[in-house]
Amino acid sequence: MSAPALLQVSAVSKRFGGLAALEDVSLSVGRGEIYGLIGPNGAGKTTLFNCMTGLYDLSAGHIHLDGAPLHGRKPHHIVEAGFARTFQNIRLFANMTALENVMVGRHPRTRAGVLGAVLRTPGARAEEAAIHNRARELMEYVGLKNKGRTLAGHLSYGDQRRLEIARALATEPRLLALDEPVAGMNPTERRQMSDLFLRLRAGGLTLLLIEHDVKLVMDLCDRVAVLDYGRKIAEGEPALVQRDPAVIAAYLGGDEA
Amino acid sequence: MRERPRLALALLAVLLAALPFLIGTGLGNSWVRVLDFVLLYVLLALGLNIVVGYAGLLDLGYIAFYALGAYLYAWLASPHFGLHLPFWMVLPLGAALAGVFGVLLGAPTLRLRGDYLAIVTLGFGEIIRIFMNNLNAPFNLTNGPQGMNLIDPVSIGGVSLGKSLEVAGITLPSTYLYYYLFLAATLLVIVVAMRLQHSRVGRAWAALREDEIAAAAMGINTRNVKLLAFAMGATFGGLAGGLFAAFQGFISPESFTLWESILVLCMIVLGGMGNIPGVILGAVLLTVIPEALRYIGDLQRATLGQVVVDPADLRMLLFGVALVAMMLFRPAGLLPSRQRKREFSAQDGVAEQEQASLYDTKA
Numbered sequence: 254m255s256a257p258a259l260l261q262v263s264a265v266s267k268r269f270g271g272l273a274a275l276e277d278v279s280l281s282v283g284r285g286e287i288y289g290l291i292g293p294n295g296a297g298k299t300t301l302f303n304c305m306t307g308l309y310d311l312s313a314g315h316i317h318l319d320g321a322p323l324h325g326r327k328p329h330h331i332v333e334a335g336f337a338r339t340f341q342n343i344r345l346f347a348n349m350t351a352l353e354n355v356m357v358g359r360h361p362r363t364r365a366g367v368l369g370a371v372l373r374t375p376g377a378r379a380e381e382a383a384i385h386n387r388a389r390e391l392m393e394y395v396g397l398k399n400k401g402r403t404l405a406g407h408l409s410y411g412d413q414r415r416l417e418i419a420r421a422l423a424t425e426p427r428l429l430a431l432d433e434p435v436a437g438m439n440p441t442e443r444r445q446m447s448d449l450f451l452r453l454r455a456g457g458l459t460l461l462l463i464e465h466d467v468k469l470v471m472d473l474c475d476r477v478a479v480l481d482y483g484r485k486i487a488e489g490e491p492a493l494v495q496r497d498p499a500v501i502a503a504y505l506g507g508d509e510a
Numbered sequence: 511m512r513e514r515p516r517l518a519l520a521l522l523a524v525l526l527a528a529l530p531f532l533i534g535t536g537l538g539n540s541w542v543r544v545l546d547f548v549l550l551y552v553l554l555a556l557g558l559n560i561v562v563g564y565a566g567l568l569d570l571g572y573i574a575f576y577a578l579g580a581y582l583y584a585w586l587a588s589p590h591f592g593l594h595l596p597f598w599m600v601l602p603l604g605a606a607l608a609g610v611f612g613v614l615l616g617a618p619t620l621r622l623r624g625d626y627l628a629i630v631t632l633g634f635g636e637i638i639r640i641f642m643n644n645l646n647a648p649f650n651l652t653n654g655p656q657g658m659n660l661i662d663p664v665s666i667g668g669v670s671l672g673k674s675l676e677v678a679g680i681t682l683p684s685t686y687l688y689y690y691l692f693l694a695a696t697l698l699v700i701v702v703a704m705r706l707q708h709s710r711v712g713r714a715w716a717a718l719r720e721d722e723i724a725a726a727a728m729g730i731n732t733r734n735v736k737l738l739a740f741a742m743g744a745t746f747g748g749l750a751g752g753l754f755a756a757f758q759g760f761i762s763p764e765s766f767t768l769w770e771s772i773l774v775l776c777m778i779v780l781g782g783m784g785n786i787p788g789v790i791l792g793a794v795l796l797t798v799i800p801e802a803l804r805y806i807g808d809l810q811r812a813t814l815g816q817v818v819v820d821p822a823d824l825r826m827l828l829f830g831v832a833l834v835a836m837m838l839f840r841p842a843g844l845l846p847s848r849q850r851k852r853e854f855s856a857q858d859g860v861a862e863q864e865q866a867s868l869y870d871t872k873a
């Protein structure tokens with residue numbers, strides 16, 4: 254067998270009362286891949302993200318990152334393991350500045366505690382300066398160079414999505430999961446975002462992408478999985494999956510084409 | 511360019527140093543005592559502000575930590591057990607004990623939010639007070655409702671702050687001496703609070719307050735960060751409690767009622783949660799105004815020949831009116847922090863995002 258996948262999702266199920274939001278879902282994402290997760294509204298895509306990032310407990314199944322179990326671990330452990338995410342309905346710290354949001358993202362990779370802060374030890378001060386610098390680099394990287402002092406909540410919609418990515422990148426992930434990152438963006442912004450994704454991948458990051466924009470998925474993703482009613486109904490190269498009768502049926506049969 | 515702030519700072523220092531003399535001469539010695547209490551309440555309010563203002567955890571039992579600091583001081587520096595340890599040992603011990611209790615009482619509440627958290631912490635506060643009220647038998651730990659007295663005053667280098675001191679022909683009453691001690695403690699706590707606010711830990715608290723789920727998704731260990739807030743706040747409370755015990759020379763459970771917790775909370779709400787100058791202003795106002803209202807009684811006797819409106823009633827009435835007026839006109843407090851102000855005025859408020867579910871599909 255080849256090297257184990259970076260992310261391994263094995264037979265994951267998630268039930269909410271009687272509703273099976275995920276049913277026996279397995280998939281694996283290789284290093285350096287851009288992996289798409291598509292499916293009609295309510296298919297369970299976001300639920301899968303929530304399960305992977307420790308916000309939901311699994312009803313059944315296992316999830317491993319680089320061989321280490323993620324299931325049953327707390328969200329902050331999962332971030333420490335190198336798995337960061339963004340949210341479909343943006344969850345920035347709206348009343349903090351954009352830069353402060355990204356600085357919060359440095360939390361799991363920094364150490365300074367109460368004593369360092371109170372005594373302003375050289376170590377703590379150096380770390381604080383490094384946090385600041387790294388946050389500014391990341392702001393520039395995602396295209397928010399001069400927006401550092403703006404309140405996150407006052408940024409345009411597209412900029413908020415970018416900021417969420419910068420904040421997630423600040424945690425130094427190996428795998429970045431993006432939940433509908435270009436929703437509500439115009440074609441120009443979408444192009445900028447796919448450029449950003451390609452740059453991230455070129456930098457060694459693995460991307461997991463929930464997206465409805467078929468063209469974007471076709472252009473970017475190495476492989477996609479299709480969820481429908483909590484089940485994985487297809488997986489493979491985008492061009493092949495697109496022609497899969499089960500997938501066509503799911504999209505035509507669903508309430509959203 | 512830097513001349514101006516430096517000048518302002520120098521003026522402030524002179525004012526603070528001269529304050530007891532100004533007030534003592536202008537208003538009388540009893541007002542210097544009030545001034546001392548102002549500083550104790552500023553200490554308490556700054557401590558509670560870490561829990562409520564920074565981390566956004568509503569704590570209604572905060573006065574329990576004040577009580578712990580005070581009782582520990584009494585146990586270790588009074589005839590009760592015959593121990594007379596010096597204040598520089600007892601104060602840190604009291605602060606540490608309160609900090610430990612902050613964690614112990616915080617731990618069971620970690621899963622609670624908002625109203626539920628407030629009610630449970632309220633219960634904890636009362637439990638501590640009731641313990642202090644009843645632990646006089648079988649073993650007399652607290653001397654029950656009578657409280658403990660003859661607590662040692664703070665003594666620095668053989669000079670007791672409990673008696674007046676003659677320096678260069680000027681007599682400094684005990685209340686003046688304690689003023690300088692409390693001022694030093696307050697300045698220390700202000701520096702600590704400010705540094706914490708603008709640090710990695712302070713950012714984690716702010717993130718937690720804004721959106722706990724997003725904070726967790728940023729790798730913040732929300733449990734530890736909450737416990738740290740409880741511990742830090744409690745530590746300041748314990749320190750204030752020790753100073754209080756030494757200053758009064760007497761403590762009893764009556765000083766640590768739920769009302770006191772609510773009063774301290776009102777101070778930070780009125781002044782402006784999360785903002786240090788606001789918190790200080792709130793503590794000053796809510797300590798000084800009730801004292802000033804006492805004179806209403808004398809005024810009535812002088813003008814009307816009798817007391818028509820009991821000043822204590824008037825106090826509560828004004829208190830209520832002030833809080834309602836504040837909710838209406840300045841919901842974020844008199845001097846809110848920038849961030850807090852936005853949180854209160856934001857159309858799509860923090861609360862909404864907090865409660866926004868993690869999924870958005872209508873099933």
Ligand SMILES: Nc1ncnc2c1ncn2[C@@H]1O[C@H](COP(=O)(O)OP(=O)(O)O)[C@@H](O)[C@H]1O
Pocket residue numbers: 269272274292293294295296297298299300301868869870871872873
């Ligand atoms: N916390 C929850 N409680 C109850 N039902 C939920 C919860 N989270 C998701 N669901 C349900 O699970 C299904 C999948 O939702 P979701 O994962 O958000 O779909 P999408 O693929 O559009 O992201 C939906 O029917 C949704 O209502």
Ligand SMILES: [Mg+2]
Pocket residue numbers: 298299300341870871
């Ligand atoms: Mg979704």
